[in-house]
Amino acid sequence: MSAEVLLCDYAHARAGDKGNTLSVAVFAYNAAHYPWLVAELTAERVAACLAHRRIGQVRRYELPNLGGLNFVVDDALEGGVNASPGIDRHGKSLSYLLLDLRLPPPG
Template sequence: MTDNVVLCDYAHARAGDKGNILSVAVFAYDPAHYAWLAAELTVERVASCLAHRQIGRVRRYELPNLGGFNFVVENALEGGVNASPGIDRHGKSLSYLLLDLRLPAPA
Protein backbone atom coordinates (compact mmCIF):
# COMPACT_ATOMS: atom_id res chain seq x y z
CA MET A 1 0.00 0.00 0.00
CA THR A 2 1.29 3.44 -0.93
CA ASP A 3 1.19 6.24 1.61
CA ASN A 4 -0.43 9.45 0.48
CA VAL A 5 1.10 12.87 0.96
CA VAL A 6 -0.32 16.38 0.72
CA LEU A 7 0.78 18.33 -2.34
CA CYS A 8 1.54 21.46 -0.29
CA ASP A 9 4.39 19.60 1.41
CA TYR A 10 6.12 19.27 -1.97
CA ALA A 11 4.99 22.29 -4.00
CA HIS A 12 3.65 25.82 -3.91
CA ALA A 13 1.15 27.48 -6.23
CA ARG A 14 0.17 30.81 -7.70
CA ALA A 15 -3.23 31.60 -9.20
CA GLY A 16 -4.37 34.16 -11.73
CA ASP A 17 -7.45 34.88 -13.79
CA LYS A 18 -8.59 36.20 -17.13
CA GLY A 19 -12.34 36.50 -17.45
CA ASN A 20 -13.85 33.15 -16.48
CA ILE A 21 -10.54 31.29 -16.89
CA LEU A 22 -8.38 30.30 -13.94
CA SER A 23 -4.65 29.77 -14.27
CA VAL A 24 -2.88 27.88 -11.49
CA ALA A 25 0.86 27.36 -11.61
CA VAL A 26 2.29 24.65 -9.34
CA PHE A 27 6.04 24.50 -8.66
CA ALA A 28 8.00 21.78 -6.88
CA TYR A 29 10.05 22.95 -3.91
CA ASP A 30 12.71 20.40 -4.87
CA PRO A 31 13.61 19.90 -8.56
CA ALA A 32 14.01 16.19 -7.79
CA HIS A 33 10.21 15.99 -7.37
CA TYR A 34 9.39 17.35 -10.83
CA ALA A 35 9.11 13.89 -12.46
CA TRP A 36 6.90 12.70 -9.61
CA LEU A 37 4.63 15.73 -10.06
CA ALA A 38 4.56 15.14 -13.80
CA ALA A 39 3.24 11.62 -13.21
CA GLU A 40 0.81 12.38 -10.36
CA LEU A 41 -0.50 15.90 -10.91
CA THR A 42 -2.55 15.08 -13.98
CA VAL A 43 -5.26 17.01 -15.80
CA GLU A 44 -7.73 14.41 -14.57
CA ARG A 45 -6.73 14.92 -10.92
CA VAL A 46 -6.96 18.68 -11.19
CA ALA A 47 -10.35 18.45 -12.94
CA SER A 48 -11.63 16.10 -10.24
CA CYS A 49 -10.42 18.42 -7.49
CA LEU A 50 -12.27 21.38 -9.04
CA ALA A 51 -15.32 19.49 -10.35
CA HIS A 52 -17.62 21.03 -7.72
CA ARG A 53 -17.20 24.32 -9.65
CA GLN A 54 -18.71 22.74 -12.80
CA ILE A 55 -15.56 23.66 -14.68
CA GLY A 56 -14.86 23.29 -18.36
CA ARG A 57 -11.73 22.07 -20.07
CA VAL A 58 -8.46 21.77 -18.13
CA ARG A 59 -5.12 22.08 -19.92
CA ARG A 60 -1.67 21.42 -18.45
CA TYR A 61 1.46 23.16 -19.66
CA GLU A 62 4.77 21.71 -18.53
CA LEU A 63 7.49 24.09 -17.37
CA PRO A 64 10.45 21.77 -16.79
CA ASN A 65 13.05 24.54 -16.62
CA LEU A 66 11.05 26.09 -13.78
CA GLY A 67 10.15 22.80 -12.12
CA GLY A 68 6.43 23.29 -12.48
CA PHE A 69 3.20 23.18 -14.41
CA ASN A 70 0.57 25.70 -15.38
CA PHE A 71 -3.04 24.51 -15.36
CA VAL A 72 -5.56 26.55 -17.33
CA VAL A 73 -9.12 25.85 -16.22
CA GLU A 74 -12.06 27.16 -18.24
CA ASN A 75 -15.34 28.22 -16.62
CA ALA A 76 -13.83 28.04 -13.13
CA LEU A 77 -14.70 31.50 -11.84
CA GLU A 78 -18.51 31.53 -11.83
CA GLY A 79 -18.73 33.86 -14.81
CA GLY A 80 -15.57 35.84 -14.21
CA VAL A 81 -14.30 38.45 -11.80
CA ASN A 82 -16.83 41.12 -12.72
CA ALA A 83 -19.81 38.75 -13.03
CA SER A 84 -19.35 36.41 -10.09
CA PRO A 85 -21.21 36.91 -6.81
CA GLY A 86 -18.66 34.60 -5.12
CA ILE A 87 -16.36 35.68 -2.31
CA ASP A 88 -13.18 34.65 -4.15
CA ARG A 89 -13.84 35.91 -7.65
CA HIS A 90 -10.15 35.72 -8.59
CA GLY A 91 -9.82 32.03 -7.72
CA LYS A 92 -6.91 32.46 -5.31
CA SER A 93 -8.41 30.01 -2.83
CA LEU A 94 -8.66 27.40 -5.59
CA SER A 95 -4.87 27.21 -5.66
CA TYR A 96 -4.97 26.33 -1.96
CA LEU A 97 -7.64 23.72 -2.62
CA LEU A 98 -5.36 22.19 -5.24
CA LEU A 99 -2.43 22.20 -2.79
CA ASP A 100 -4.57 20.11 -0.42
CA LEU A 101 -4.62 17.21 -2.91
CA ARG A 102 -3.55 13.85 -1.54
CA LEU A 103 -1.12 12.09 -3.88
CA PRO A 104 0.81 8.83 -3.71
CA ALA A 105 4.15 9.55 -2.02
CA PRO A 106 7.19 9.99 -4.23
CA ALA A 107 9.53 7.02 -4.46
Protein backbone atom coordinates (compact mmCIF):
# COMPACT_ATOMS: atom_id res chain seq x y z
CA MET A 1 0.00 0.00 0.00
CA SER A 2 1.22 3.47 -0.91
CA ALA A 3 2.20 5.88 1.85
CA GLU A 4 0.14 8.68 0.26
CA VAL A 5 -2.76 9.12 -2.14
CA LEU A 6 -3.83 11.96 -4.38
CA LEU A 7 -6.86 13.88 -3.21
CA CYS A 8 -8.25 13.81 -6.77
CA ASP A 9 -8.68 10.03 -6.48
CA TYR A 10 -11.14 10.54 -3.61
CA ALA A 11 -12.74 13.93 -4.23
CA HIS A 12 -13.69 16.58 -6.76
CA ALA A 13 -13.69 20.35 -6.36
CA ARG A 14 -15.29 23.55 -7.56
CA ALA A 15 -13.86 27.05 -7.20
CA GLY A 16 -15.32 30.52 -7.41
CA ASP A 17 -14.58 34.09 -6.44
CA LYS A 18 -15.98 37.12 -4.67
CA GLY A 19 -13.62 40.01 -5.23
CA ASN A 20 -10.21 39.01 -3.94
CA THR A 21 -11.63 36.06 -1.99
CA LEU A 22 -11.44 32.50 -3.29
CA SER A 23 -13.99 29.85 -2.39
CA VAL A 24 -13.10 26.21 -3.05
CA ALA A 25 -15.51 23.41 -2.23
CA VAL A 26 -14.15 19.86 -2.09
CA PHE A 27 -16.57 16.91 -2.15
CA ALA A 28 -15.83 13.26 -1.43
CA TYR A 29 -16.82 10.90 -4.25
CA ASN A 30 -17.85 8.33 -1.67
CA ALA A 31 -19.71 9.25 1.54
CA ALA A 32 -17.54 6.75 3.43
CA HIS A 33 -14.52 8.98 2.73
CA TYR A 34 -16.04 12.15 4.16
CA PRO A 35 -14.63 11.57 7.71
CA TRP A 36 -11.19 11.06 6.15
CA LEU A 37 -11.60 14.29 4.20
CA VAL A 38 -12.52 16.15 7.39
CA ALA A 39 -9.50 14.73 9.22
CA GLU A 40 -6.90 15.27 6.50
CA LEU A 41 -7.93 18.32 4.49
CA THR A 42 -7.42 21.00 7.10
CA ALA A 43 -7.35 24.76 6.69
CA GLU A 44 -3.64 24.60 7.53
CA ARG A 45 -2.98 22.14 4.69
CA VAL A 46 -4.89 24.29 2.24
CA ALA A 47 -3.00 27.38 3.42
CA ALA A 48 0.31 25.59 2.90
CA CYS A 49 -0.73 24.50 -0.58
CA LEU A 50 -1.62 28.07 -1.56
CA ALA A 51 1.14 29.85 0.38
CA HIS A 52 3.03 30.75 -2.81
CA ARG A 53 0.17 33.17 -3.59
CA ARG A 54 0.76 35.10 -0.34
CA ILE A 55 -2.80 34.46 0.77
CA GLY A 56 -4.60 35.75 3.83
CA GLN A 57 -6.70 33.75 6.24
CA VAL A 58 -8.16 30.34 5.28
CA ARG A 59 -11.49 29.37 6.84
CA ARG A 60 -12.98 25.88 6.53
CA TYR A 61 -16.68 25.11 6.66
CA GLU A 62 -17.89 21.53 6.97
CA LEU A 63 -20.83 20.45 4.81
CA PRO A 64 -21.66 16.99 6.18
CA ASN A 65 -25.01 16.67 4.38
CA LEU A 66 -23.20 17.21 1.08
CA GLY A 67 -20.06 15.25 1.98
CA GLY A 68 -17.86 18.25 1.42
CA LEU A 69 -15.74 21.05 2.81
CA ASN A 70 -15.76 24.67 1.71
CA PHE A 71 -12.60 26.74 2.05
CA VAL A 72 -12.77 30.52 1.95
CA VAL A 73 -9.36 32.03 1.23
CA ASP A 74 -8.76 35.75 1.65
CA ASP A 75 -6.41 37.68 -0.65
CA ALA A 76 -5.93 34.74 -3.01
CA LEU A 77 -6.79 36.31 -6.36
CA GLU A 78 -4.21 39.05 -6.93
CA GLY A 79 -6.78 41.76 -6.29
CA GLY A 80 -9.79 40.05 -7.85
CA VAL A 81 -11.31 39.75 -11.30
CA ASN A 82 -11.12 43.44 -12.17
CA ALA A 83 -7.65 44.07 -10.75
CA SER A 84 -5.65 40.90 -11.40
CA PRO A 85 -3.20 40.80 -14.30
CA GLY A 86 -3.26 36.99 -14.14
CA ILE A 87 -4.83 34.61 -16.64
CA ASP A 88 -6.98 32.78 -14.05
CA ARG A 89 -8.63 35.77 -12.40
CA HIS A 90 -11.45 33.68 -10.92
CA GLY A 91 -9.08 31.13 -9.34
CA LYS A 92 -10.64 28.12 -11.06
CA SER A 93 -7.29 26.40 -11.52
CA LEU A 94 -6.60 26.58 -7.79
CA SER A 95 -9.15 23.82 -7.21
CA TYR A 96 -6.96 21.56 -9.36
CA LEU A 97 -3.93 22.55 -7.34
CA LEU A 98 -5.73 21.37 -4.18
CA LEU A 99 -6.78 18.13 -5.87
CA ASP A 100 -3.11 17.38 -6.51
CA LEU A 101 -2.40 17.26 -2.75
CA ARG A 102 -0.88 14.05 -1.46
CA LEU A 103 -2.48 12.84 1.75
CA PRO A 104 -2.29 9.79 3.99
CA PRO A 105 -4.69 7.15 2.64
CA PRO A 106 -8.12 6.64 4.16
CA GLY A 107 -8.15 4.22 7.08
